[in-house]
Amino acid sequence: QDQALRLGVPVGILSARMFAGCVEQVCAEPSNPVLLNAEQRKKLSSLLDIAQYLLTHNMFSRLSFCQELWKAQNSLLLEAVWRLHAQNVVNLQELLESHPDTQAMATWLFGNLCLLCEQTDASCPSTDVAEAMLSGLVQLLVLRGFQENLALKRTVTPEKMPQVAIDVLQRMSVFALDTLAAGRLDTSDHKAVRGWFGVYSGRSCCGMIGVDSLKRFFSHTLTQILTHNPVLKVSDAIQMQKEWSFAKTHPLLTTLYCRLFVMLSPEESISHLKEVLEMQEVNWQRVLSCVSTLVTCFPEAQQLVKDWVACLMTRAFESYHLDNMVTAFLVVRQAALEGPSIFPSYADWFKASFGSSHGYHGCSKKALVFLLKFLSDLVPWEDPRYMQVHILHPPLVPDKYRSLLMDYVSLAKTRLADLKVSLENMGLYKTSSSSEDIAEPHNQAIQDVERAIVVFEHKGRIPEPVMEASIFRRPYYLSHFLPALLTPRVLPVVPDSRMAFIETLKRANKIPSSLYSVYSQACATAKEKQCDNAIPGTRTEPTCAEGPLGPLTAALEELRALMTDPTQYDVISAQVAVISERLGAALGRSKDDSSLERLKIRLNILAPRLEGQDQVVVDLLLKAFCQNLMAASSFVPPERQSPWAALFVRTLCGHMLFPAVLARLCQLLRHQGPNLSTPHILGLAALAVHLGESRSMLPEVDLSPPAPTGSCPVPKFLNSLLSCCTRESLLFSMKFCTAAISYSLCKFSSQPHDTLHSYLSPGLVKKVGLPSSCFS
Incomplete structure (x- = not known):
């Protein structure tokens, strides 16, 4: 006060100048690009106490302090600015509003946010401080940038803060997408992207921000992803989409998709996707990887995508709109890439859409010409597998228009010949849903x-x-x-x-x-x-870590690591999709194609046989299932676990390996049951329950020697393997049945009793002497 009197300036302005200089001195010689060290935090804390005292006694000018502080902008540490905001000395909005150059302000904040995101990596010190700062800053930016009355405020009292907030958030998204596209892994940029995507987890945003503001922010982010750098044309998408399946998309991006979809819901997400496709130019790689993530991680999205495709096809043939047709074909092919356990095959869809007189093209000659011209225009970029589907399952056309179809077939065959894909070498049961290249x-x-x-x-x-x-x-x-x-x-x-x-x-x-x-x-x-090699000790069994089984083993181990962490339950379905991809690669086979007729499986229950490689893979899968069950159950009871078990079993059911799985279960339950350990019994019992849950997608089993009842569903087949003819087999059957009933009662306690009872064979319940009424 004495000095202010001598200089003839207000005391508030003088104290603001002195305080700004003190903050600048605290930030001098930083040991971190955005964070203070322990000594700096201690000094700043004392200064903040003094500033609060001055504020209380009206001896501190916030406006003058902000103006003075920005003169030392390049030497300011973000944590110091954040603590000024957090301690109510001067909030961030006041700081931003006082900056003379909005663009320079946004650039400064964006650069510091990138550096802050790097500090959230687990390998960095003060991670908890960095995460708390990042969460608080994002909450503030989202609140100011996506508040409900933003449009009104812009027209009445324009503010810099909403503009800066939206600008900074957009820059962060673009930076993250550019980094992923460039493949800059194991760099500081990659750490920053990982940190930035962490703000979408819900823990960072929820609570302090209204749901409406958060949804607007997430919708804005999804739009940015779908429209970022739209350099790929439709022809590029047709050629390259097999590389954009869920398993081949960067895990950080699929995780971000999932977090956006959880907030927006699959229904809102697909509605938003439709709107963006209709109104803006899009990046097809992002759009199609988004579709893959939706159908893989959200089962309810599968029907939504089917309905969307049907709507697109109807509109396409009503108005002969080519864009709708292109979008429908790309979307359905992308979803089919994820395999029949996720989405029907492309061949199934194509036959259902055009294989009868009720197809979309059946209303007129104009519709038929529209379809065949579209297919013909695709030929120069078409993947051979799809042309094979069109040739093997051609659209149904009247005889008088047969020449139009033959023109397309001739063109497609010529293109296949140019690609050196001989029609003579096409398989007898060619699948088309695999994401792999055309098989040799x-x-x-x-x-x-x-x-x-x-x-x-x-x-x-x-x-x-x-x-x-x-x-x-x-x-x-x-x-x-x-x-x-x-x-x-x-x-x-x-x-x-x-x-x-x-x-x-x-x-x-x-x-x-x-x-x-x-x-x-x-x-x-x-x-x-x-006979020559049948000498003890000379035979070496292949290990699962060798050859093509290595990636599958690693994927199964990653799934087990997720079992004990509820915060990772949202990525369980994603990991099961990776396992499905690697299972096909391990066996050198594509995923099964549900377009093939659903056949019965015939097994010799007295002497079930498996090929050597099949048994190794099946044992690996069954062992993983049992270990996963024990790991998950040691942490939470079955009813609180993620749906990993159902997803795992559906993957097995949708694969051509499934008959080998049943054959191996026959070996284990019928011939080796008394020798199984308790964890194996518990695991196989749970597996039997989930096979019953998936019975609608399973073929029946013909038993050889013929059983009195002939073919039977899988649950009844599993019950037939439980013999009670000896003391040991009776004891094993009791253990297995008790484990299966106990697991189903725990796992599905919230479901109707009739549904619960349908998952188990009645014979399995009777073996332990329980009446059917026990379920009610």
Whole structure:
């Protein structure tokens, strides 16, 4: 006061100048780009106490302090500015409003926010301080930038703060998306992106911000993602979308999608997606990866996407609007990339949409021409797998318009020939839902052989596609299918389905005598080598960590690590999708295609057999399921766990490996049950319950030797494996049934009793002497 009197200036202005200089001195020689060290925090705390005293006695000018502080802008630490705000000395809005240059202010705050996000990495000191600051700053920016009456305030009393808030938040989103697109991993930028995406977790935003403001912010972010850098054309999307599946999208981006969808709900998210596609130019990679994440992580979104595609197709054929048609085809193909357990295959959708007189194209010749012209225009960029679907399952057209369809087929065949994808090498049971490239003829033939054997087991005769191939597609049949079928091996003592199939083809003169003789000799040689190698200690079993099983094993271990952390439950479904992707790669097969007819599975319950590689993979999956159950149950009871078990089982049910899973369960439950440990019994019992939950998507099982009841659903089949003919088998059956009933009562306690009872076979309940009324 004495000095102010001598200088002739108000005391508030003088104290503001002196305080700004003191803050600048505290920030001098920083050890961190945005945070104070312990000594600096102590000094600043004392200064803040003095400032609050001066404010109380009207001896401090906030406006003058802000103006003086910005003169030392380049030396200011963000934490010092934040503590001024948090301690009510001068709030951030006052600071921002007082800055003479709005753009410079936004640039300063954006740069400091990036540095602050880096400090939230676990490897950095003072992580808790950085996270608290980031959360508070984001809450303030969202509140000021996306408040409900923002439009009114802009027209009546324009403020800098809303403009700066929106500008900074947009810059942060663009910075994060650019960093991901550039693939700058293991850098400071990558740490900053990880920290920034953490603010969308809900813990950072919820509570202090109204739901409406938060939803506007999340919607704005989703729009930014979908429209950021729209350099890809539709033709690029058609060619490249197989690389944009859920499993191939950066985990940080899929996690961000999930957090946005949780706040907005799948219904609002799809509605917003529609609006953006109709009104703005989009980045197709972002749009399609967004669709993949929706259908993979939110089961309720699958029907929403189907309804959306149906609406697009209806509008396309009503107004002959090409954009609607393009969007529908891209969306349905993208969802189908995630496999039949997630979404119906493209072949299924195409047949359902155009394979009958009730198809979208059936109303007029103009509609048919519109469809065929669209398909023809796609040919130069089309993936071969989709052209194969169009050729194998062509649209149904009247005879008088047959020439129009043949023009497209001819064009597609020419394009396939240019790509060196021979129609002769197309598989007998070609799948189209896989995200993998077109299979090599040898790999495709292996899949065809497996499918043909399953059909042969079911019908007892040579499948029609095999007969047709032996006549009309002899190059593929002789060069690929038969060599895959006649792979030398040690023949079982009791002939299996493969042997019976081979003998049936031989009797029908579908296997050349010379080729059959070579096969028989090679099998005999393989048996001799097995006898030579049957010396104890000489055989080495392959380990799961070797070869193609390594990535699958790692994915299963990552899933188990998520079991004990409820904060990670939102990424469980994402991890199961990665497991599904790697399961197909481990077996060298694509995901199953639900367009194929749902066949019965035939098993010899007395002597179930598995191929060596199949048993290794099945054992790995069953072991992982049991370990996951024990890990999750040691932390929370079944009713509070994530839906990991149901997702895991649905993945098994949607894969061609499923018959091998049932065969292995037959071996374990019927032949090795008394030797199983308690964790295995508990795990397999829970697996049986979830198989019952998924019974609607499972084929029936034919038992061989024939059971009195013939074919049966999977739950009844599992019950038939529980024998009670000896003391040991009776004790095992009681343990298994008790575990299954207990697990189902805990897991599904909130569901109707009728639904709960349907998951278990009645015979399983009767084995422990419980009446059906126990469930009510």
